[in-house]
Amino acid sequence: MDVAEVLLPGVGVRYEFVTEAGDRLRIVARRDGSVDVLGGGGDPDAAATLFTLTAQEADTVAELLGAPRIAERLADLTREIPGLEAGQVTVGDRSPYAGRTLGDTRARTRTGASIVAIVRGRDVVAAPAPNQPLYAGDVLVVIGTSDGVAAVADLVRG
Amino acid sequence: MHTSTALLIELGVVLAALSVLAGLARRVGLSPVPLYLLAGLCLGPGGIAPVPAAGGFVQTGAALGVVLLLLALGLEFTAAEFADSARRHLPSAGVDLALNAAPGLVLGWVAGAGLTATLALAGITWISSSGIAARLLGDLDRLGNRETPAVLSVLVLEDVAVAVYLPLLAVLAAGGSWWHAAAAAATAAGALILAFTASYRFGGGLARVVHSTDPEQLLLRVFGLTLLVAGLAELVNASAAVGAFLFGLALTGQVADRTRRVIAPLRDLFATVFFFGIGLSVDPSDIVPVLPVALAVAAVGTATKMATGWFAAARDGAGTWARLRAGSALIARGEFSLVIASLPASVTHPRLGPFTAAFVIVAAIAGPVIARLVDVVEARARVR
Structure with a gap:
């Protein structure tokens, strides 16, 4: 599986990959340890936050x-x-x-x-x-x- | 110790009023910065309800605000992020500079403002507000989008470029000659590289000096050293802001994380005082004559930022809507334009302050509004 890693200067790191089912999954690991899990809609350029986890979660x-x-x-x-x-x-x-x-x-x-x-x-x-x-x-x-x-x-x- | 009751009461009222304004701005999804400026305009000399007793504090606080803003910015930086941004988006940063400095340069030339003021105007129209843009990207849920790394990279590269640009301008504003200013800029560039390599190679050294598990100790050490570095930078005319930025840059890793947390409330308070203070220092009656020009420049500046975003996002293979989104995130100007305008007006141009205040108010409101508008229009277009 190919996980692309993109730096988001000042924010954190974004990881993304396409699941076997064809969904695009993006995870933004923020500097403060919190994590956004994002899913793509129809637009390959955009992804909406599905849920946000605190560092502990x-x-x-x-x-x-x-x-x-x-x-x-x-x-x-x-x-x-x-x-x-x-x-x-x-x-x-x-x-x-x-x-x-x-x-x-x-x-x-x-x-x-x-x-x-x-x-x-x-x-x-x-x-x-x-x-x-x-x-x-x-x-x-x-x-x-x-x-x-x-x-x-x-x-x-x- | 004698405490002026007038100072306490005025300051209390001002801060309470600003908090209400900030709350309103956030509710409608705008940055509070333009409202702080407007509040300053209303309460300054010539405004509706002057606050003379708070003036002294605001002046000192504003200077601290600039230092803290830049320190926080430097702390946000990592060498890896800068290297990555430079590798992928140096051409975008070039386009950003060329397109967005142009309106300021043309304005300065047309108005016959003189070399220093023209250069200042170029900076004022060039640099986007990292603060407003970063907030906007989070608020509009754009962090997962394809264009977002391009936007953030442009912002990072702008911030670094400022560290070279500000000393150049500061020396010219202080009446230095061209070669003197160039030397200052070169020194700043050298210090920048030094701070980068120092943080990269021996980041532990400074961190050990500053580090303390006690938040109070950490705050005092970092703030004290920052003011010292900023003061020394100012002494050699390299601008206190740049000194603070470089100091923040040299701190990395865990100490930077902890420092960020300790310094954040202080930064928020004094940055607010800074924005308010800029408004306070401008006579509202001076705004009216420059307003048409500010509106025109803001319109042109919006177009040039849209073009910058279009170019940068296209480099990352983003589609039409993503390119428009990228441009719209860059429109807002804010803290940097105001830092530039807070250089001594006597040597630059008396109209620079009022113009910048008006320009930032317009651009800082237009930015978030246009960014939201792009999202709305896109959603409509997709439904059809």
């Missing part, structure tokens, strides 16, 4: 679409190996490891499960090193046995 949508999809794709992968499961665990506000490093959790030693990625907002840290810091709100993508994944969840959820 946009983050929520990104999370909805982002993290589960990564976990889903991993789930497809792990289906190949019996007994292996992928799960995602959110680092809670009161997690004892929020603000500490991944190594501090000693998750691999204690649960046998591996943390293979950290989803932080729009960024994904793939194969994080032990010195990678964890923050409240991070989503950890965990691979292991179902017990192992649950144990990691107990560990970092807080």
